[in-house]
Amino acid sequence: MGGFARRWRLVALALLGLIAAGCATGRLDATKPVGENAQQIDGLMRLSGWMAVGVGILVAAAVVTIIVKFRAKPTDDPDDLPPQIHGNRKAELTWTIIPTILLIFLTVYTLPTVFALASQGDGITIKVEGQQWWWQFSYDIDEDGQYDIVTANDLVIPTGEEINLEIHSNDVIHSFWIPQLNGKKDAVPGRVHDWRISSNEPGIFYGECVEFCGLSHANMQMRAIALDPDDFDRWVQQQYDGQTQARDVAPAEGTPEAAGATLFETHCISCHVVDGAYESAAGGNANLLSGLAPNLTNLMGRTAFAGALYDTYLPDGSLNIAELREWVRNAPNMKPARADNQQGMLDFSEVLTDQDLDNLVAFLKTLGSPPVLPQ
Numbered sequence: 001m002g003g004f005a006r007r008w009r010l011v012a013l014a015l016l017g018l019i020a021a022g023c024a025t026g027r028l029d030a031t032k033p034v035g036e037n038a039q040q041i042d043g044l045m046r047l048s049g050w051m052a053v054g055v056g057i058l059v060a061a062a063v064v065t066i067i068v069k070f071r072a073k074p075t076d077d078p079d080d081l082p083p084q085i086h087g088n089r090k091a092e093l094t095w096t097i098i099p100t101i102l103l104i105f106l107t108v109y110t111l112p113t114v115f116a117l118a119s120q121g122d123g124i125t126i127k128v129e130g131q132q133w134w135w136q137f138s139y140d141i142d143e144d145g146q147y148d149i150v151t152a153n154d155l156v157i158p159t160g161e162e163i164n165l166e167i168h169s170n171d172v173i174h175s176f177w178i179p180q181l182n183g184k185k186d187a188v189p190g191r192v193h194d195w196r197i198s199s200n201e202p203g204i205f206y207g208e209c210v211e212f213c214g215l216s217h218a219n220m221q222m223r224a225i226a227l228d229p230d231d232f233d234r235w236v237q238q239q240y241d242g243q244t245q246a247r248d249v250a251p252a253e254g255t256p257e258a259a260g261a262t263l264f265e266t267h268c269i270s271c272h273v274v275d276g277a278y279e280s281a282a283g284g285n286a287n288l289l290s291g292l293a294p295n296l297t298n299l300m301g302r303t304a305f306a307g308a309l310y311d312t313y314l315p316d317g318s319l320n321i322a323e324l325r326e327w328v329r330n331a332p333n334m335k336p337a338r339a340d341n342q343q344g345m346l347d348f349s350e351v352l353t354d355q356d357l358d359n360l361v362a363f364l365k366t367l368g369s370p371p372v373l374p375q
């Protein structure tokens, strides 16, 4: 095979690779909308996409036709030029008017969608807080102005409702995106951005921070867990039960859980809230840039931890003790964070003994009950 053919084979392979990479949608997939908002965006994408395909085919066909039809023939005299023309009113009008009509058509379809997506839904309102590098969600279930439930990384929502989101940032600019539920919305410090999401079917839908926000930006993921309204009510009750448990039920003396609780008070309570007193969760730790650390009251009720980077449960349903224990031992090792401890958890590998770690994990296991999963 000659060098020429080999070069073309390489180019073809590279192109194929590029195309294949575009197909690998993974867990973030905007082409499979499950709610009203994402469906509207998807509809627009398809409309403009197919229009572009049509225009592309027409232009390519015209170029090929012209190349073939007007190519120089061997019999042509190279000095004999064809008639030299400047401007052609008909052609100029055609390629001005057609795109104008296409663009007006697209505008007419796009504008109502833009306004529809920006309007408020009739469902519950959830406060979303982005911070380096995890998401916090706060619910005011009884609508008395106080947050009743605060959770992290798992955004649990009822199906069939337009959920209103109030998107905040506690440090730098982030962007909230769960592709199957709606488009992107920035989280900007000092501002509240209204947004909404919805799902027509129960399921787990993956999302991520999509505005570069520092070291662990790629590890700032989340999961929307859409539950049937009955299951959602069960989840709310489960969260309340977890709060009561954390507040009122102390581990029996002399148990590993009790030893873990004591260690937790010594090493962890400066950042984490576990008593269900959610007001204090927002009180803030002065050492953290965001002021916040995940509320752990219902830790066992979440499918993932550390910015949804790690699964709380293994496929067989058992607790992912190995990674949870390693996280408590040396979190920066499992998720890069700034060395000055302004973000993320501290490295406790020099502080806690193996026995301490076992006791702490035993205590963490008492926080809430296993998640309510979509049916």
Ligand code: HEC
Pocket (backbone or CB within 6 Å): 132, 133, 134, 152, 153, 264, 267, 268, 269, 270, 271, 272, 285, 287, 288, 292, 293, 294, 296, 299, 302, 304, 305, 306, 307, 308, 328, 335, 341, 343, 344, 345, 346, 348, 360, 364
């Ligand atoms: C300096 C503040 C700070 C201290 C002290 C601290 N943490 Fe954390 N912790 C954090 C932050 C911030 C996160 C979120 C990190 C992330 O996801 O990037 C976190 C995350 C966690 C998580 C995962 C929670 C979730 O839902 O994602 C667990 C579990 C946890 N910490 C346990 C502990 C334990 C146990 C201790 C005490 C040994 C401790 N933490 C001490 C700040 C702290």
Ligand SMILES: [Cu+2]
Pocket (backbone or CB within 6 Å): 130, 131, 133, 173, 174, 175, 209, 210, 211, 212, 213, 217, 220
């Ligand atoms: Cu971010």
